[in-house]
Amino acid sequence: MSVLHVRDLTVSFAGRGSSVTAVDGVSFELARGEVVGLVGESGSGKSTVGLAAMGLHDPARTVVEGSITVGGTEVVGAPDSVLRTLRGARVAMVFQDALAALSPFHTVGAQVAEAYRIHSGAGRGEAWEKAVAMLDRVGIPAARARHYPHQFSGGMRQRVMIATALVNEPDVLIADEPTTALDARVQRQVLALLSELQEERGTAVLLVTHDVGVVAETCSRMLVMRSGRVVEDGPTAKLLTDAEHPYTRALIGAAPTLDTVPGTRLPTVDEAPSPGPAPVSGRAAAGDVLAEVADLTVEFPGRRALWSRRAEPVAAVRGVSLQVRQGETLGLVGESGSGKSTTARVFAGLQRPTAGSVQFDGQDIGLPAVRKALSRDVQLVFQDPYASLNPRRTVEQIVTTPLRVHTDLDAGARRARAAELLLQVGLAEEHLDRYPHEFSGGQRQRIGIARALAPRPRLIIADEPVSALDVSVQAQVLNLLMDLRDELGLSLLFVSHDLAVVRHFCDRVAVMRAGNVVESGPRDQVFDNPEADYTRELLAAAL
Amino acid sequence: MTAYLLRRVAQAAAVLLAITAVAFGLFYAAPSDPALIACGPKCDTAQVAAVRHSMGLDQPVLTQFADYLRGLVGGRTIADVDGSPIDCAAPCLGYSYTLHQPVLDAIGDRFPVTLSVAAGALVVIVVLGVGAGFVSALRRGTVTDRLLSGFTLVGASVQIYFLGYALQYLLVYTTDILPVPGWTPFADDPAAWAAGLALPWLVLGFVNAAVFARLSRSQMLETMHEGYVRTARGKGLGPLRAHLKYTARGAAAPLVQLLGLEAGALFGGAFITETVFGLGGVGKLAVDAVVQNDLPTVVGTVLLAAFSVVLFVALADLAVAWLDPRVRLA
Numbered sequence: 001m002s003v004l005h006v007r008d009l010t011v012s013f014a015g016r017g018s019s020v021t022a023v024d025g026v027s028f029e030l031a032r033g034e035v036v037g038l039v040g041e042s043g044s045g046k047s048t049v050g051l052a053a054m055g056l057h058d059p060a061r062t063v064v065e066g067s068i069t070v071g072g073t074e075v076v077g078a079p080d081s082v083l084r085t086l087r088g089a090r091v092a093m094v095f096q097d098a099l100a101a102l103s104p105f106h107t108v109g110a111q112v113a114e115a116y117r118i119h120s121g122a123g124r125g126e127a128w129e130k131a132v133a134m135l136d137r138v139g140i141p142a143a144r145a146r147h148y149p150h151q152f153s154g155g156m157r158q159r160v161m162i163a164t165a166l167v168n169e170p171d172v173l174i175a176d177e178p179t180t181a182l183d184a185r186v187q188r189q190v191l192a193l194l195s196e197l198q199e200e201r202g203t204a205v206l207l208v209t210h211d212v213g214v215v216a217e218t219c220s221r222m223l224v225m226r227s228g229r230v231v232e233d234g235p236t237a238k239l240l241t242d243a244e245h246p247y248t249r250a251l252i253g254a255a256p257t258l259d260t261v262p263g264t265r266l267p268t269v270d271e272a273p274s275p276g277p278a279p280v281s282g283r284a285a286a287g288d289v290l291a292e293v294a295d296l297t298v299e300f301p302g303r304r305a306l307w308s309r310r311a312e313p314v315a316a317v318r319g320v321s322l323q324v325r326q327g328e329t330l331g332l333v334g335e336s337g338s339g340k341s342t343t344a345r346v347f348a349g350l351q352r353p354t355a356g357s358v359q360f361d362g363q364d365i366g367l368p369a370v371r372k373a374l375s376r377d378v379q380l381v382f383q384d385p386y387a388s389l390n391p392r393r394t395v396e397q398i399v400t401t402p403l404r405v406h407t408d409l410d411a412g413a414r415r416a417r418a419a420e421l422l423l424q425v426g427l428a429e430e431h432l433d434r435y436p437h438e439f440s441g442g443q444r445q446r447i448g449i450a451r452a453l454a455p456r457p458r459l460i461i462a463d464e465p466v467s468a469l470d471v472s473v474q475a476q477v478l479n480l481l482m483d484l485r486d487e488l489g490l491s492l493l494f495v496s497h498d499l500a501v502v503r504h505f506c507d508r509v510a511v512m513r514a515g516n517v518v519e520s521g522p523r524d525q526v527f528d529n530p531e532a533d534y535t536r537e538l539l540a541a542a543l
Numbered sequence: 544m545t546a547y548l549l550r551r552v553a554q555a556a557a558v559l560l561a562i563t564a565v566a567f568g569l570f571y572a573a574p575s576d577p578a579l580i581a582c583g584p585k586c587d588t589a590q591v592a593a594v595r596h597s598m599g600l601d602q603p604v605l606t607q608f609a610d611y612l613r614g615l616v617g618g619r620t621i622a623d624v625d626g627s628p629i630d631c632a633a634p635c636l637g638y639s640y641t642l643h644q645p646v647l648d649a650i651g652d653r654f655p656v657t658l659s660v661a662a663g664a665l666v667v668i669v670v671l672g673v674g675a676g677f678v679s680a681l682r683r684g685t686v687t688d689r690l691l692s693g694f695t696l697v698g699a700s701v702q703i704y705f706l707g708y709a710l711q712y713l714l715v716y717t718t719d720i721l722p723v724p725g726w727t728p729f730a731d732d733p734a735a736w737a738a739g740l741a742l743p744w745l746v747l748g749f750v751n752a753a754v755f756a757r758l759s760r761s762q763m764l765e766t767m768h769e770g771y772v773r774t775a776r777g778k779g780l781g782p783l784r785a786h787l788k789y790t791a792r793g794a795a796a797p798l799v800q801l802l803g804l805e806a807g808a809l810f811g812g813a814f815i816t817e818t819v820f821g822l823g824g825v826g827k828l829a830v831d832a833v834v835q836n837d838l839p840t841v842v843g844t845v846l847l848a849a850f851s852v853v854l855f856v857a858l859a860d861l862a863v864a865w866l867d868p869r870v871r872l873a
Contacts, residue, residue: 054777056776092778093777095774102771103771115778115779148869164774164778
């Protein structure tokens, strides 16, 4: 018996004069107690399906057609009074970013209690007891029920979100990227909790995600969406190994896993799948030390207590020593807050160390003469390709700026060089006069890479360069970086939280935790024979 | 929360001390001689000197400032023009030789008027301004939204003296809806108190409401799309309840801050409004004192206005901290 029944669902958003169809004729059923993964990349319409099932679209700007029934009740076109009896009671939702989705003004206990009171008509005391019990069930002790969301960690906040959604024992739970913002270990814990509660209560779960790994871990069946349509629907085990649709195959193969042969070209959605992984190009043996930090400590001023005159500093990096050799790629792995980005910023000369030495090419980077050279020889590729390109400047202006600063080329020569760089990163000369908003996320990241390559740097620092991208685009950008690395003999410092990507891309790996390097060494050694417990833990948590 | 409170009070005290020093400096920056004014036009040089001595004006500046501060805290005795002692109880703001009474008493006599005008005007501002903003945001893009925006814009673009006289003509002289504006103590006759102040309340409220309407509208629109509002709807709350409980709360902080400033300004005296409607409040007192070169009263009213702003801004900060638990820890 199906508890959620979606038939010919079409959702379009009215724009100025035109409308965009986000979901185009989607049909599926969710049986009682079933866990189904709805997988797709950004813009595929997967989240829109979830919101439509809750009836949460703004009727003024959205046209929803087709039929969605929850336990027999029609959602599409239903008046708000009907939807209100469904929402939170029979169909509930867990949102991606729990910090944004939970009210900052109310205690977590009050938020769970409210969800219960709306539908049960219970008194305040009874609802509070129910909320505390529910929080306890998701692993939040009763003593913390009176705390506010900002006093919890990301994983704990997501637990609160889950408690809020499940307190009324709904038939259907829609979980929209419930673990995307979390570190791998926390992600695993939250997924385990969801599965546990799901089994305990027989709730049907629609897990909306871009992450095939999450689906493989939790869902018996998966639906693959692309451009508003379901391209494939079947048991997870079958789709993972033997998908019929080429898009599904590409989506599954695009993300490197801990079993992928390192350094091979990754299959992408738009490129025809190559007959097999291309042979690994012979990576030149690493040369002399190019950049080095020794006993690096970075502290940030902390909050000053009322009675003390001095603020207790917060150490982000505590005594780290690292080397990047000529021609090698060093991967810096860690969870959020481990100090990996701060360390990278020190390498780039963007963050002054509190203590320790920083050398580039054998010279202390604190020297004024070295700093000028450093701004040319070390270039950065950033995480967010939307935020890191100035929207008011053309691609030519963006890519030629470092040339204007660091070379004597005239305008014509700079343009020629920029065109050459665009070709190198897989774009074309005619893109020079366009603005960043005309490009997709992956193309923007290519522009960012072209900009970084412009002054012919000797070291490129890439801080999570692919983590904001969809898996298929991520594969393209990783392939590009690998090509460029071989072609130009680049040295890279590659910062990432993603173990599989680091394993795939890097020659040497350093694992950071709480400001310390807990383990470092050649890739195979770290991944195959990890010495530190923490590395083993991370590897075990990776999906 | 306690630590936050203590820090805020300490800050407020520091600001007040600085303003007191600057206001006191007025005595010396002003081109007129307080002793000459106090003594009157018929005094000869020797008499003025005697008055200056009895007023303590021949003392060093710092000594006088210290006396003034001491008076603020613990009260002091001030010499009248003829040298007879006048007891000035704490907080002593000095003695007006024009009004022949301690400045604090002069302010105290008129403060009920200012308090009544300001409190009523604030209510009108909140109801009209925030109410209009809230409704506009919920009805965005509709005729209601545009009408409310236009209506509040009219308020912002007219001057108090024009609107005051125009409304007085319409509501008092032409239609008899309201009595001539005037002051009746609340304790004597609450109905007459309200009727006499209705016009100043409307005018002050209407003129100041536009800023609040615009700010609350844009704040509401911004907050409406916050994740927690969607979560509230997802729990099954109706739109109005979700917006009242979550959107309004999220939108409130800047409004409360602005309201604190507005309240501070109003409780310091509504200079133009009181003059237009002939109400004898602190604003009128200050205007008269400036015209008559009554320096102790000028300094006293400046201090009152400053105190009022500091007090209400601090209260607004506390209210924001109460509204948003994240602020308490920042």
